[in-house]
Amino acid sequence: MVHAFIMVKTAAGKSEGLLSQITDIESVAGAHIVAGNYDIIVEIDAPEVYDVLKAVSSDIQGLEGVTDTKTYIAMDQNGE
Numbered sequence: 210m211v212h213a214f215i216m217v218k219t220a221a222g223k224s225e226g227l228l229s230q231i232t233d234i235e236s237v238a239g240a241h242i243v244a245g246n247y248d249i250i251v252e253i254d255a256p257e258v259y260d261v262l263k264a265v266s267s268d269i270q271g272l273e274g275v276t277d278t279k280t281y282i283a284m285d286q287n288g289e
Contacts, residue, residue, distance in 0.1 A: 212238075212283040213261045215269060216247035220257055223274030224248045230272055236264045247279070258282065 219227050224242050231240045232249055240250040251269065255261045265280050 210252060211255060211258050211261050214267055214281045214283070215251040215253060216279040216281070217249040217251060217269060217275055218246075218277040219248045220274045220276055227272055227274050231269060232265060234268045236260060236268075247277075256267070 217227070217231070228240055228242055228249055231237055231249065234257045236253045237251055238254045241250050242248060243250050253261050253264055257266060260281065261282065265278055269275060270278055
């Protein structure tokens with residue numbers, strides 16, 4: 210299992226609507242609106258790294274209002 214954190218920047222005023230759409234993505238384990246350089250932090254659990262990349266590039270970046278993402282793959286095995 211691969212655990213990843215996706216930092217998402219959104220267009221002004223789009224965070225709440227995007228949060229709802231992001232939480233509906235199958236591999237998303239959790240998502241939160243946050244203050245700081247990014248607007249939403251998403252946690253993904255997926256079988257393979259390829260599945261994380263697909264979720265980010267196809268599912269999240271494809272949403273209208275997403276302007277930028279950064280992906281961080283967890284290197285520890287906490288929670289498993």
